[in-house]
Amino acid sequence: MSDQHVPLRTKMAYGVGAVAYGIKDNGYSTFLLLFYNQVVGLPAGIVSTVIALALIFDAMIDPVIGSLSDRTHTKWGRRHPWLYASALPIALTWMMLWFPPATAQAGVLGWLLLAAVLTRAAIATNEVPSLAMAPEMTADYHERTLVLRYRYLFGWAGGLAMLFLAYGVFLAPPLGALSGPGALTGFQLYGIFGAVVMGVTVLISAIGTHRRMAHPPAKRVQTHGLGETLRAARETLSNRAFLILMASGILAYTNQGIGFAISNYNLNFVWQFSSPQLLLYAGALFLGVVLTFLLVSPIGHALGKKRALALLTILHALFVTSTYILRLLDLFPEPGSPALLPTFLTINTLGVAFGVGAMILGASMMSDVVEDSEERTGRREEGLFFAGALFMQKCAGGLGILLAGWILSLAEFPAKAVKGSVPVEVIDRYTLIFVIITLVIAGLSALISLRFPFGQEEHEARLAKLAVAAAGDGGKS
Template sequence: MSSSIPEPRSADKPALPPVRRVAAGTTLAYGFGAVAYGVKDNGFGTFLLLFYNQVVGLPSAQVGFIVMCALLVDAVIDPVIGVASDRTRGRWGRRHPWMYAAALPIAIGWIALWNPPALSSGWTLAWLFGAAVVVRTAVSAYEVPSQALTPELTADYDERTRITAYRYLFGWTGGLLMLLAAYQLFLVPEAGQTNGLLNRSGYQGYALAGAAVMVVAILVSALGTHREIARLPQPQIAPGGLGTAFRELVGALRNRPFLILMSAALFAFANQGISFALSNYLYSFVWRFETATFAWLAAVLFAGVVLAFVGAPALARRIGKPRAAASMIALAGVLQATPFALRLADLFPTPDDPAMIPILFAIYTLNSAVSVGTAILGASMMADVVEHSEVRTGRRSEGVFFAGAFFVQKCTSGIGIFVSGLILAAAGFPEGAKPGEVDAATIDWLTILFGGTYLILSLAAAWLFLRFPFGADEHRERVARLAATG
């Protein structure tokens, strides 16, 4: 089939979604499902390396390598799920069968991840690998079809940013509330402990609570968007089996705007992963946070998420999504590196100075806002790639594109934990360390390696976002063209 001739449209189902504002109930249900990924991502990014390194007692580099290896499985599974979702047909549509089916496996895998049995180091690493694969595969089975709803619910350029902002608001809210619960309810010091993050029994309660929250979020979102199934695009499937599906996948992956977004997102999400994985090391060993400080930390990060929810769509309307995303990710790199650079120059308040926490939290608020804002705009731009590809191939491949985007998003934990393990090893950071007892030179190298890596990756992502080839006018013209030929 010629790439310039669209495939026939289905007679009873639209192949192009309407240019509309999505109803409030659907928007809230769609966004609420991201709570599941927020809980998973926060756990993988913030606690997994610390748990298996400092609590279980495995070398950080080995833990990072195993999690990275598990990511290689995702490289195969995610696009397969994306293609399968695009080609699924039934009375529940293309996306919802996958969304419903993912809930129970996610819960089982999540509980297993935080409860490794008493095994040798080698078998414990194998347990980590297996549990990580189960969790991330199940999350893919939900999140890829769920994210593919973005371009299906509406074809409006700015509305896609708005509903995506809700998704990130709920995702970050769920993750931060789980973070707060971890710090204040589950990972609290027991008798003889000074740091609750090393409380192994606390991770059992954390795992059970997280599993329950993820199941509820998935089911509420699937049920809340179920009524939209009849309105969603149901384009005809090209005849053929696995070979045809593979050719569709390869064709979609050749899309230039998609490849630019994938590359930019890889740098941006890897940065987020490094920041998450090293956050507790930086909080505990560089800034010497006390237990009470962590409660305020969650509120500070949430304030940044709210700023992103309001500010990212507004900035995108003003200067366009690509420029807005580039500006925010570049600013994120500068904000993250600044306190560490000032600390090395003896220009930043020390942990015993009352001014340190307010200044640091102000920086964290802004950094959270621009980081989350970048992610919102990146996801919204990915939705716009769907029509760009459809004009050229005659196919709607929402599942394929969002499978690729979600794979890169999962690099947050995979590449982030791997690079973080290398940073800790390069800095000579010891296992079983206690705050205040780590050599000053080790702490300095940790901050240099972290701050420098974050800044470089941020600037690389900004450069790529600026090369995204189209904006609002081109998208609207494309949608009008598809509607006219539909």
């Protein structure tokens, strides 16, 4: 591991590897519930429950991949064998998700569950080792934020680029539609194109980071029997700072999951935007990501990571719910009003900037936990920590989709609905529930994040102690 400045080309290559996760995350959050509910015709509550059930498998596979990644010792290091091997499974399982069989409802639900499990597992074999490389690239407290912002920039860029192509090409006439008879073909083209991009970008990232990172670690994690390995993993994951970040993060990512899962319902049935307006929406989201890319490091420097995280979490929730609060109060432009689109896009651009900034800071703080754990346990287990973080994100995303399905069910939102035909009272009911849930969850997440036990001074003191210890034993485990 080096504590020096990470070259721009390495940051860029590292960031490109997040495109696959961005496409998967955006597709799961934005289109998967819509596809199986509005296109395939399954009940929203059942679909969201099946998607959430796939997370049970993640509870087993993510920590296993993280631990195995920590203990992989090859001439290409700990992470890169996993990166190269993951490209093809990611592409194939993603494509499978959008090609359900023409069979009875139970058969389609079984296919969805299997495809969701396989897709999540394939993504984990890439994303866990990739995230674990961040604290290995640099030990500098603020440089880690600078490195990870590229990960989030490219991850969101990949997801939003696919969103843009979905709205503008694959799910628009003449190729397809968001619902109705022509939608199936459009979604399948979306799946095929996404699979190709995911596989290619994973390989580009692995090749681009190979020279700097593909070498055996300075400190080897010892391999023991199953019982000893489980005991060590339990000790590692009981780290207080880690548990605080997990609790705060699962709430924050649940909010993100809810927001994305109902975004198409809001855009089409609440605001009744046209296809060109949906393209502008995708562009505005990316503008928000670029904005946080420029501002997150200065904010983290000025406030400290944990205070900046809490502030951005609250601001994100306030901005993403404000349009619906104002609508319920009859203070927001009506559908068709010339003022609607620019007002809505401005507010949502800022909301996205705050939300992504909070995620970057949380990931940077997770990197700092690695040395805290190393000081306490004598083991350096980046893979295990980031497996836990990734599993948290997946759980939260699945929980968000589950809650979104329940919101729609409670509001009695009709399946295969037509734009402009959903009763106002139904829309009011489900947006009100969305607003309340989002604000409550964000408040809890911010309060928990403020309990994070250390900052820059403690981190730098810890690095000095570890350096002295490493010099004393010659750097050997």
